[in-house]
Amino acid sequence: MKWLAWCLRVCGLMAAVALHAAHAAPLQLDPRASVDSRGHLRVLRDPEGRLDADEAAAATGWQAMSGAVNAGFTTDTLWVRLEVQRPADAPDRWLLQFNNALLDDVRLYRREPAGAPGHWQLMQRAGEDAGRASWPVDARNVQLPLLLESAEPTALLVRLQTKNAMSTTIGFATPEVYGRAARHEYFWYGLGFGFGFLLIAFHSLFWQMTRDRLSGWYLLYVSIALMVELLTAGIAQQMLAMPVWLSDTALGLCICCAVAIGIRFSAMQLGADVRWPVATRRVQHAVTMLCVVAAALVLGGHNGPAMFAVQSTAMLSIVCLLAAALWLLRRDQGQARAFLLIFGIYYAGVLVSFLRNMGWLPANAWTNSAAALGTLLHMLLMSTRLSRRYDQLRRDKEAAQARVMQMVGRHNDQLEEEVRRRTVDLREEIARRERLEVDLRAALETERRAKQSQLDFVAMVSHEFRTPLAIISTTAQQIARNLDAAREKTLARCMNLRGAVQRMSALVEEYLTADRMDAGHAHFQPRHCERDELMELFEDLAADWPDGRIALRTHALPARLMCDPGLLRVALRNLLVNADRHTPEGGVIGLDVGTDVAGDKAGDASGDGGGTLRIGVHNPGDAIPADEVTRVFEKYFRGRKAAQSPGAGLGLYLVHRIAQLHGGDVRLDSAGEDGRVRFSVALPAGRD
Structure with missing residues (x-):
């Protein structure tokens, strides 16, 4: 030895x-x-x-x-x-x-x-x-x-x-070496504080929109932490030329506030205020009182005792929070694990800074920057966690909204059961539409479009039903007041009633047809239509208008065409109605039907070689504005010139959808720059 x-x-x-x-x-x-x-x-x-x-x-x-x-x-x-x-x-x-x-x-x-x-x-x-x-x-x-x-x-x-x-x-x-180092230092300080200010701005806007309690406390938490770092680094003193009595007092008060706010926010993030509300509230009151006493010492010029008291309080609180997190580690759904990771980094930096300030650790680049680095990493992780929390809340809100909509749908079904015998078809469409809306709520953009479609429908109904309803109401009043009127007057009034009802029925049928197509429930039943049947279809359509209003021209019709004649009639009638609405009195609407034959036999009038059936509708009228050309086939879209005439904005949309069902297309060939508006429908003539 x-x-x-x-x-x-x-x-x-x-x-x-x-x-x-x-x-x-x-x-x-x-x-x-x-x-x-x-x-x-x-x-x-x-x-x-x-x-x-x-x-x-x-x-x-x-x-x-x-x-x-x-x-x-x-x-x-x-x-x-x-x-x-x-x-x-x-x-x-x-x-x-x-x-x-x-x-x-x-x-x-x-x-x-x-x-x-x-x-x-x-x-x-x-x-x-x-x-x-x-x-x-x-x-x-x-x-x-x-x-x-x-x-x-x-x-x-x-x-x-x-x-x-x-x-x-x-x-x-040397001054040169210091200049280079200072530029790098201020660059990193700028990045750090810039990130902090952006974080404050983002959470300020978010808190203004949501008024979320946790978000508000986090905003205070980040703001006071950033202020402490600004004063500790001397940036605020240098930029604002703050006197020492103001800077030291502000720093001391900020540290006192930071401890009180930080402990409260940490307890909220750990969930201690929910698990142990009474104990957490008492601890928070005790910490707040100690911070108030420390703030009074700072105002009295006793920074050393104040900082020793407040930092000792912070260290003791950190130990308690970490112990609680370890106890909850296997008892919650990952909240304690996230707390230990996010706050553990920050607490480690604070602990190193505290031990350095107490003289128990040497002062070097790592111990001097420990608090700042820990704060930066802590804010990054905390912001990520809050973002995930807000995203989860949003998903939960959407799920709750979907459940509410389902409940509302079921309640509506119960109410509509009372009128089932008279509105069976309409109720089924509404029920299908509600189920479709519930399914589509998973995508935000689809939800917005469905909502906009509902608003447009309500606007269309309120606008288009007002006139026929007014006619029905007025005519009914006239009949009631003049029960002994002449038969001719009563008959004329009944015709007015019938016309108004037919107009409303046409609007409802047009809307239901478009809605069935959007929902994928359209009854598309294609079959082979012979040339004579096609010719009869076009002639019947032209006969629906007064003589001379429709000019029908046909050439090289196909021998057979695979189509749904009912839907094809709806599409062509809508094209003609649209042309008739915008054609002045005395004007002639052209209906041209022909086949573009594929192959070398383009001149074969029989059309047996296949090709494309082209149906053109053109009419004289004002040109379509350039900003409306791309929207003419949109659902519920009505141009400025059509706003004063009856219609639901579904005619051209139905033409487009029916053409798609037939494997064809419809397009606007001319917007009226030459004095005529031209639409054309192309359907495959050789399809079996």
């Missing part, structure tokens, strides 16, 4: 010699990069802050430091001593850098030249107490210019004082 104790003494002695040698050697500066002073610092505590530079340099009690300056929250003044040496070929202008943006008083002393040995001269001063307008370098943290005239070792003495955490690294760099 003696030899083991002897070895330990030798190792300790060697370590002490190595540490002393490291501190004895001057810090070698590098003009190409920033140089950290770790391992070359000696520190002296001045509890009263009464020593001047000469007294501090001559005092006993200097201690070597292996890392950065890290004394936690303290009211002591710290003196730091080091010796630097630049290369002979290096520039003589340097910057002494401090990474803590919240230092209140930083003073740089330098030993005067030979002739006044032992006397230290104040070279530069900066810090929050001095006011940022007087800083020698405009930066978010302290940068003190240093002129090294010779390449000989130069002794420096630094005096540090702050109400916040005494934790900072001390480094050296």
Whole structure:
């Protein structure tokens, strides 16, 4: 055992010699990069802050430091001593850098030249107490210019004082190196804070639209966290030239609010307010009261005790929340697991920052950035989780709406049962339409179109049914008032009633035909139609109008055509009705029917070789506006010139759908630029 104790003494002695040698050697500066002073610092505590530079340099009690300056929250003044040496070929202008943006008083002393040995001269001063307008370098943290005239070792003495955490690294760099590093630093700060502000803007808009409770608390949570980071990094102080009394007070109050809001939001996210409402409420009240007391200490200028109290409260709350999450890990549906991942990253960064502020961890690039990095990752993950939650809520809302619609549909079916005997056909169509709407609600765009279709139908019914209903009502009143009127008058009034009913029936039939086609329930029954039957169809259509109104011209009709004559009649009649509506009195509507024969026998009038049956309808009239040309076949679309005439906007739509059922097409060949509007229907004539 003696030899083991002897070895330990030798190792300790060697370590002490190595540490002393490291501190004895001057810090070698590098003009190409920033140089950290770790391992070359000696520190002296001045509890009263009464020593001047000469007294501090001559005092006993200097201690070597292996890392950065890290004394936690303290009211002591710290003196730091080091010796630097630049290369002979290096520039003589340097910057002494401090990474803590919240230092209140930083003073740089330098030993005067030979002739006044032992006397230290104040070279530069900066810090929050001095006011940022007087800083020698405009930066978010302290940068003190240093002129090294010779390449000989130069002794420096630094005096540090702050109400916040005494934790900072001390480094050296040329102005060029600092400029490059500052640009990179501000770029990353800009990205981070830009993301934070975008996050705040997004959740502000979302909260304005939804008034969701969790979203509102998250908005407060992110806003206060971003404000803390802005003040901690010194960005707000630099951009707004904030005085120290305002910046330190604002930072302290923001930290107090951040702890109270953060604990409340964390409990909501974990679901503790639902599982343990009474205990959670009491803990939140206790945390809020402690934060209020800490805020009062901040307003009184006691930042150290306030931050120690509020951060200790935060650490204890974090431990409790993590313990609750671990207990719930296997008892919920993944909420605790998500909490441990999202908040664990943030809590780790806060814990590292707290331990650094207390002086229990060294100050370096990782510990200084731990809170900011943890906050950024936490916000990213939290936003992703909230987005997924909102998406799930949206899906649940849509499912609930679908269930409500199903219930409404069933209720409507029960009500319509009372009039089943008179409205069987109409009720079946409505029921099919409701089932179709429920099925289509899975897609948002389809739902919008179905809703728009319903609105258009209601507008059409309210517009088109008003006139016949008014005729029916007026005529019925006339009959009731004149029961003894002449038979001719009563008969004329009955004809008016019949005409109004026929008009309403035609509108309903037209709508139901279009709706059956949209729903895929159209009774399409194609069969072979002989040439004579086709000719009779076209002649019957032309005979529905007064003589001379329709000019029928046929040539090379096919011997047979596979078609549904009933639907084909509906399509052609709608084309003719549309032409008749827009043709002035005395004008002639052309109905041209012919076959384009495929193959080399194009001139064969028999049409047996197959090809395409073309049916053209053209009429004189005003040109169709250019903005309406692409919409003439849309359902319920009615042009500006057709707004004053009766119709439902379904005629050309039905023509288009019936042509598709027959494997053909309909198109607008001329919009009337030459004085005639031309439509043509093409049907395959050789299909079996």
